[in-house]
Amino acid sequence: MLTRPEIFEQLKDILIFADDKNRDVIEHxxxxxxxxxxxxxxxxxVLYMVIAIEESFGIxxxxxxxxDFPTVGDVVSYxxxxxx
Amino acid sequence: xxxQKKAKLFSLKYWFVDFVRVTGAIPTYLWYRPKIVxxxxxxxKKIRGGALxxxxxxxxxxxxxxxxxxxxxxxxxxxxxQFLETKARWxxxxxxxxxxxxENTGFQTMKTINDHLTSGEIVSIFPEGHINDGSGEMxxxxxxxxLMAMRAKVxxxxxxxxxxxxxxxxxxxxxxxxxxxxxxxDSRPSMSDIEKVTEQLFEKESQLKEIxxxxx
Numbered sequence: 001m002l003t004r005p006e007i008f009e010q011l012k013d014i015l016i017f018a019d020d021k022n023r024d025v026i027e028h029x030x031x032x033x034x035x036x037x038x039x040x041x042x043x044x045x046v047l048y049m050v051i052a053i054e055e056s057f058g059i060x061x062x063x064x065x066x067x068d069f070p071t072v073g074d075v076v077s078y079x080x081x082x083x084x
Numbered sequence: 085x086x087x088q089k090k091a092k093l094f095s096l097k098y099w100f101v102d103f104v105r106v107t108g109a110i111p112t113y114l115w116y117r118p119k120i121v122x123x124x125x126x127x128x129k130k131i132r133g134g135a136l137x138x139x140x141x142x143x144x145x146x147x148x149x150x151x152x153x154x155x156x157x158x159x160x161x162x163x164x165x166q167f168l169e170t171k172a173r174w175x176x177x178x179x180x181x182x183x184x185x186x187e188n189t190g191f192q193t194m195k196t197i198n199d200h201l202t203s204g205e206i207v208s209i210f211p212e213g214h215i216n217d218g219s220g221e222m223x224x225x226x227x228x229x230x231l232m233a234m235r236a237k238v239x240x241x242x243x244x245x246x247x248x249x250x251x252x253x254x255x256x257x258x259x260x261x262x263x264x265x266x267x268x269x270d271s272r273p274s275m276s277d278i279e280k281v282t283e284q285l286f287e288k289e290s291q292l293k294e295i296x297x298x299x300x
Contacts, residue, residue, distance in 0.1 A: 017274045050194075061191045062191075063190065063192045065188045065190040066188050067188045
């Protein structure tokens with residue numbers, strides 16, 4: 001079972017893939033970092049992130065949308081809940 | 085890639101859309117007298133199994149033109165959710181439109197698209213996102229279609245429709261060779277890689293445009 005910090009680190013790798021032009025900002029982000037406002041994620045990069053999370057963590061996202069994940073921490077919490 | 089089966093031309097499950105296709109076919113063909121050309125010999129092969137059709141977007145009739153171009157298959161069209169908030173809702177749902185919220189993409193919608201593609205159906209998309217300004221210049225393509233095709237492991241078939249002007253002219257459509265996105269990457273591509281592929285697809289569509297404008 002992955003711990004929350006481990007999920008966060010794995011998620012950071014995915015975020016770098018989803019927005020590799022913004023690598024420096026993502027490497028120094030924390031759970032309060034906003035996906036859209038701080039990292040400049042678009043609907044397509046969020047979709048990329050979701051697909052990568054599903055493949056990496058072996059989970060399936062339910063009926064949720066982009067606005068349900070304002071911060072990186074919200075994504076971590078969702079993955080954590082799905083893994084339990 | 086999955087083994088590509090021949091799709092059924094008619095099905096009770098899709099009775100309404102098949103009714104529309106059959107009854108609409110004759111008047112539509114007589115009115116538009118479509119001139120469909122292919123980029124190459126291999127582009128002429130009928131599309132079997134799941135595929136994502138991408139097309140430029142000149143006007144509201146483009147879905148009809150696209151149905152004329154690939155007449156032998158049913159299309160699921162990805163449309164802006166706003167259209168389903170109109171009186172046309174029932175009709176749009178029954179002609180297999182998939183509503184998408186551009187501002188707040190729901191992941192369930194993506195799953196629906198993925199399910200259609202993986203079950204061997206055709207999903208048609210206008211990657212410009214909106215109807216272009218009519219100057220003939222295409223808007224920049226959105227990368228979402230590349231993600232959809234990659235996830236479902238289906239090819240993208242480019243189609244270019246020349247604006248139907250003057251009104252009584254023949255409709256000119258160019259169909260390009262299918263692009264197998266999944267063959268382009270050995271490992272997980274980054275978002276920059278996907279954006280590059282999107283640009284390549286835009287270039288491909290521009291080549292089809294040139295062919296379309298050479299037609300008389």
